[in-house]
Amino acid sequence: MVIALGLEGSANKIGVGVMKDGVVLANPRRTYITPPGEGFLPRETAKHHRENIIPLIKLALKEADIKPEEIDVICYTKGPGMGAPLVGVAVVSRTLAQLWNKPIIGVNHCIGHIEMGRLITKSNNPTVLYVSGGNTQVIAYSERRYRIFGETIDIAVGNCLDRFARVLKLSNDPSPGYNIEQAAKKGKRFYQLPYVVKGMDVSFSGLLSHIEKQAPKLIDSGEYTAEDLCYSLQETVFAMLVETTERAMAHCESSEALIVGGVGCNERLQAMMKTMCEERGATMFATDERFCIDNGAMIAQAGYEMFRANVTTRWEDTFITQRYRTDEVEVVWRD
Known part of the structure; x- marks a missing residue:
């Protein structure tokens, strides 16, 4: 049994998900919405994420009915995405990993989408x-x-x-x-x-x-x-x-x-x-x-697959990569 906590914040969504052996235990999310005719800028988006991430983590743990000591691995979006929002999520993820003494995994955002899609649809x-x-x-x-x-x-x-x-x-x-x-x-x-x-x-x-x-x-x-x-x-x-x-x-x-x-x-x-x-x-x-819109559970699911394949991220590599190509990741968890 593996429980993974996933944190996603590469664009205007901030999400925290909890996955347990392919089952979604919690997946709360908040969206930064700007006025009509305007896009979202990195600094303001990062501020939105900072204000919402701690309440979302508490909510996810409550919905999943788990305690921090039950979590096996912390997973976060390493990239691709907007720099400032990604950095904020990475800092919180590193802090949790240190506070709770857990391994950490930097997940490729695109692969998070793919693994969640494969899990939910049962496509082969x-x-x-x-x-x-x-x-x-x-x-x-x-x-x-x-x-x-x-x-x-x-x-x-x-x-x-x-x-x-x-x-x-x-x-x-x-x-x-x-x-x-x-x-x-x-x-x-x-x-x-x-x-x-x-x-x-x-x-x-x-x-x-x-x-x-x-x-x-x-x-x-x-x-x-x-x-x-x-x-x-x-x-x-x-x-x-x-x-x-x-x-x-x-x-x-x-x-x-x-x-x-x-x-x-x-x-x-x-x-x-x-x-x-x-x-x-x-x-x-x-x-x-x-599950198709950015969410924390997809990061937790990809991290869960990586963790089961004995992949974790070295502490010195827990930075973000804004341009992180889908094909850069070695997919060791698939045959």
Whole structure:
């Protein structure tokens, strides 16, 4: 029996999770929400996390009904992510490890998403589409690494959606991407946008610049509504992602696709991916907002897998790495 405490704070979510042998005992989370039209900056986000992390740890221990002495390992997000928020979480994690005399593990954020997705969906060896505010990658496991088959060459898909939400002054509560999704459901007219797939890679900055520039004119003229543009943006960027995922599945002869990351809760993306998988005779897996949005349990789960494989982080290596590639981690816990 292994109990892992996981702390996540790489972006605007601060989460603390407790995992016990693949079972979620607790997973509370708080989100830093800014006014409409504004993004979140590292300093203010880190301040939010500092104010919330201790109450969240106490709440997680209470929900899990465990005492500190029962915890086997402390796990924290090493990266990738925003520097200031990551540092705050790492400092608290190191402090807990010292106070409670526990081993510590620095977890790759992306691998946290993948391991949580595999656990919750019971998928075996899927081709993974990892889509969030800061990351967009198509990933498959091979020879002790999560190999990146394709990725964005500029901004992440979640960042693209968030930035267009700012143009439209949509609320950031609960998230700009969620409000784009709700608006898109009311869209009727499709506006043609640049479709940029380069082999296995995708690019979103050009089409974002185009729609940002055109949106005021199109809406003011009455030719298109804001809902039409949200619908058009979603359809275009998701089609790009489904195309590259399908190409990776064909290359890997994969019969499973798993969507992880915050954008992975989008029901339209899930529906498009499901259609593609059904046409291939494959199965599509996804989770809901409890586990696809950044959370502490996913860090605890990845740390739990690493700990069981006798992997811990040396004290002198318990720093953060803002640019921490998914394929840098040796995945010793998988065959």
